[in-house]
Amino acid sequence: MxxxxxxxxxxxxxxxxxxxxxxxxxxxxxxxxxxxxxxxxxxxxxxxxxxxxxxxxxxxxxxxxxxxxxxxxxxxxxxxxxxxxxxxxxxxxxxxxxxxxxFADEAWEAVEQAFARDSWYAASLLGGTVPDDLEDVFAAVGLSLFPTxxxxxxxxxxxxxxxxxxxxxxxxxxxxxxxxxxxxFLILRWRGRDRASLLAGIRDRRDDVGPAVTPLAEVLDRFWTAGGPLPEVGGATGLAANSEELLDQMPPLGVTLDGRDGPDARELLRPLYRRFGA
Incomplete structure (x- = not known):
């Protein structure tokens, strides 16, 4: 049967x-x-x-x-x-x-190295925004930021x-x-790297290679462009409540007014940040 x-x-x-x-x-x-x-x-x-x-x-x-x-x-x-x-x-x-x-640690090291070579990415990430071409950084090292x-x-x-x-x-x-x-930054955390570790890695690599000096004239078209909505102070991005503390977290920007070695742009911005904080 x-x-x-x-x-x-x-x-x-x-x-x-x-x-x-x-x-x-x-x-x-x-x-x-x-x-x-x-x-x-x-x-x-x-x-x-x-x-x-x-x-x-x-x-x-x-x-x-x-x-x-x-x-x-x-x-x-x-x-x-x-x-x-x-x-x-x-x-x-x-x-x-x-x-x-x-991503494996070796892949993240390549990403951090790419961020460290360009002050624009470092400054944007420190400001809590994701540049529109962030995916290109990952693609350049053979990675896809978002699931495929x-x-x-x-x-x-x-x-x-x-x-x-x-x-x-x-x-x-x-x-x-x-x-x-x-x-x-939660996207990057989901991929395996939290905000503090990522920024620490970028700072370490910038200290090793030294900041690339970028004349302001070459980035003027995007210098005053916000990469996205500004985060609320003390909100989910964890930015310091004191505006001036943001400058202390930021690595050297490598931006000069005339293309030659000059004062750190962070110090030039500090009086303005103090006024914002007040």
Whole structure:
């Protein structure tokens, strides 16, 4: 007698009738965006683009609803992974994880060396902004700052939905995008290097090679251009409340007024920063 074939498992229902409505969360992490798109900066847009290419059915829209309703209980962005707890319709919350491949120390050393050779990148990063061409720095050393596909960004959730991303993962991703808006250094942390370590590495390499002197005339077209929205003092980027302390954190800029050796540009800016601080 031939063996009986096991009936295939029923796919997880899009309508979720057996699970009822989601359980409301008190003091959950809610998205700041209340309507429309989530994610304002180009770097959060790059991150969400990977998610949107994988979107199944209406899960992304439901994930956005979850994010705005505060269904995410906790969320942590660590090197190599984002881990979160999401409350669904069951009593026990789900564990959601978004992974990423971290860069090896040798790769980060190459990136830091590239940053150290250009004062513009160092100053922008110290100011809490990500230059528009930051991806080019990583590409020049053979790296991609943002995930290029699903293999580089594995996702899993303890919910019964087979689809990836499910609405719980989508909710987490939208909140991560807002975190990236607030603090672009979290992208680099996710890739394996936190802000303090990255800036310390840049300073060490600038001390070794010495700052490249760039005449102001050569960077005048971008010198007064803000790389993005300015962070709030003492906010998520962790900038010092004293404006003058920002100059103390900054490596030598290597910028002179006439192309010759001259006083450190930080000292020329210090009186202005004191006035801003006042």
């Amino acid at each position: 031939p063996p009986r074939r096991r009936a295939p498992k029923e796919p997880f229902s899009e309508k979720f009738p057996e699970y009822g409505k989601r359980i409301a969360v008190e003091d959950g992490i809610a998205a700041k965006s209340r309507r429309g798109d989530i994610g304002e900066s180009w770097w959060s847009g790059r991150f969400l683009a990977v998610l949107q290419r994988l979107g199944v059915g209406g899960r992304l829209d439901r994930g956005k609803t979850y994010a705005r309703a505060g269904q995410v209980i906790d969320l942590a962005i660590e090197p190599g992974e984002v881990v979160a707890t999401v409350q669904g319709s069951r009593a026990e919350p789900y564990r959601a994880r978004i992974g990423i491949t971290t 596909g699903t293999r580089e960004m594995p996702m899993d959730c303890s919910c019964p939905d087979w689809s990836v991303p499910c609405k719980h993962l989508a909710a987490v991703a939208y909140l991560v995008a807002e975190r990236f808006d607030e603090d672009p």
